[in-house]
Amino acid sequence: MADLKENASQTAGPYVHIGCMPQTAGLKRRNMSALLGEVMVSDDTDAITLDIAVLDGDGVPIKDGLIEIWQAAPDGSYAPSKDFAHWGRQVTDMETGQARFTTVKPGAAKGQAPHILIWIAARGINLALTSRIYFPDEDNKLDPIFRAAEARAATLIAAQTKTGYAHTIHLQGPKETVFFDV
Amino acid sequence: MTDTPFLPRDLDWHPPALHHDYRSSRLRAPQQKLLHIPQTETELTGPTFGQGDLGPLDDDLILNYAANGQSAQGPRIIVHGKLLDENGRAVPNKLIEVWQANAGGRYRHVNDGYLAPLDDNFGGCGRCLSGADGRYSFRTILPGPYPWPNGANDWRPAHIHFSVFGDGFAQRLITQMYFEGDPHIKLCPIVQSIPDDTAINRLVARLDMDATVPMDIRAYRFDIVLRGRQATVFENQMEGT
Numbered sequence: 001m002a003d004l005k006e007n008a009s010q011t012a013g014p015y016v017h018i019g020c021m022p023q024t025a026g027l028k029r030r031n032m033s034a035l036l037g038e039v040m041v042s043d044d045t046d047a048i049t050l051d052i053a054v055l056d057g058d059g060v061p062i063k064d065g066l067i068e069i070w071q072a073a074p075d076g077s078y079a080p081s082k083d084f085a086h087w088g089r090q091v092t093d094m095e096t097g098q099a100r101f102t103t104v105k106p107g108a109a110k111g112q113a114p115h116i117l118i119w120i121a122a123r124g125i126n127l128a129l130t131s132r133i134y135f136p137d138e139d140n141k142l143d144p145i146f147r148a149a150e151a152r153a154a155t156l157i158a159a160q161t162k163t164g165y166a167h168t169i170h171l172q173g174p175k176e177t178v179f180f181d182v
Numbered sequence: 183m184t185d186t187p188f189l190p191r192d193l194d195w196h197p198p199a200l201h202h203d204y205r206s207s208r209l210r211a212p213q214q215k216l217l218h219i220p221q222t223e224t225e226l227t228g229p230t231f232g233q234g235d236l237g238p239l240d241d242d243l244i245l246n247y248a249a250n251g252q253s254a255q256g257p258r259i260i261v262h263g264k265l266l267d268e269n270g271r272a273v274p275n276k277l278i279e280v281w282q283a284n285a286g287g288r289y290r291h292v293n294d295g296y297l298a299p300l301d302d303n304f305g306g307c308g309r310c311l312s313g314a315d316g317r318y319s320f321r322t323i324l325p326g327p328y329p330w331p332n333g334a335n336d337w338r339p340a341h342i343h344f345s346v347f348g349d350g351f352a353q354r355l356i357t358q359m360y361f362e363g364d365p366h367i368k369l370c371p372i373v374q375s376i377p378d379d380t381a382i383n384r385l386v387a388r389l390d391m392d393a394t395v396p397m398d399i400r401a402y403r404f405d406i407v408l409r410g411r412q413a414t415v416f417e418n419q420m421e422g423t
């Protein structure tokens with residue numbers, strides 16, 4: 001029955017910041033309460049940085065996107081915790097295109113390698129894109145979803161940095177990131 | 183690994199990644215097919231929110247950016263409806279975030295330079311939670327249509343952007359709501375990127391005189407449907423409760 005089909009998706013457009021991260025759009029005087037998703041960890045001790053850039057078909061970083069991540073805690077669990085939010089969101093910086101998350105490295109969930117779900121909404125993206133980030137220092141080959149990406153699986157692996165990891169999403173081209181239909 | 187408790191997404195119902203008339207999609211549409219994977223705990227779970235996350239004026243865009251004693255300019259409206267899944271069940275306690283242009287079609291955004299004026303009393307940002315029965319509601323002003331750089335003369339129909347959270351990340355959805363009778367709906371490449379007219383029609387809110395408050399504010403009704411659950415899982419849940 002068409003009446004009970006999911007609403008069709010529409011692009012988040014260039015002004016997604018206003019609704020999801022209003023401080024980045026320059027909204028200051030708003031009588032609204034706390035921002036949601038900006039802070040993931042309550043204590044920085046074991047925190048890592050996760051730097052993400054999203055490149056378009058010309059290799060140019062998109063500067064008007066919204067990125068959300070969702071991941072297990074270091075023990076591999078998604079159980080609610082006061083210390084760790086599991087969920088975070090950042091915009092791709094309007095000058096540099098970089099998004100930086102401060103998070104913790106996830107542990108392995110049952111039968112899978114440690115990974116982070118990444119979800120990208122932006123102008124020009126009609127249905128928000130879902131992918132995964134895996135780690136270069138883990139045995140990813142045991143992970144069935146990583147393996148399903150076959151020859152393109154390398155596009156899912158982040159690079160190590162001094163303070164954590166960096167990951168580049170390619171929307172198009174020979175290095176196009178694997179996006180999932182889940 | 184868990185099996186697939188959410189119904190598969192009908193990708194032919196959603197707009198394709200590349201819609202040539204929507205210029206921004208040309209360099210941003212992935213060229214490979216989405217890789218279908220089974221749902222695991224990662225996709226079946228997601229963030230949860232409560233009333234404690236929201237302020238008292240979050241669901242009132244008429245007042246939430248206004249100076250004391252003032253209010254946003256434009257026709258006052260209530261937007262309300264039900265958050266449901268494809269099984270027809272209410273989806274309670276979910277965060278719904280909205281953003282929109284002001285009555286003149288201008289966004290309060292550092293990158294919007296449209297010549298319509300900003301309204302000092304309007305931010306265009308709001309949010310609410312669906313109730314136990316899935317109902318949600320917010321107050322705002324009717325947004326104006328605005329021109330955008332795409333074709334030679336493209337104007338967006340009046341619209342409100344929606345970001346919706348579900349029970350799991352697989353249900354996460356961003357969409358837009360349009361207004362009954364707007365002639366720009368047929369002309370807009372973003373709307374028309376949706377292949378099926380029935381699907382477009384579902385994004386069009388209807389004037390709702392029953393919820394309209396006389397001498398105060400008109401109402402528009404907009405139901406939001408998220409992906410449903412596989413029937414077997416539904417039955418198990420019924421037995422478990």
Ligand SMILES: [Fe+3]
Binds near residue numbers: 015283
């Ligand atoms: Fe818009």
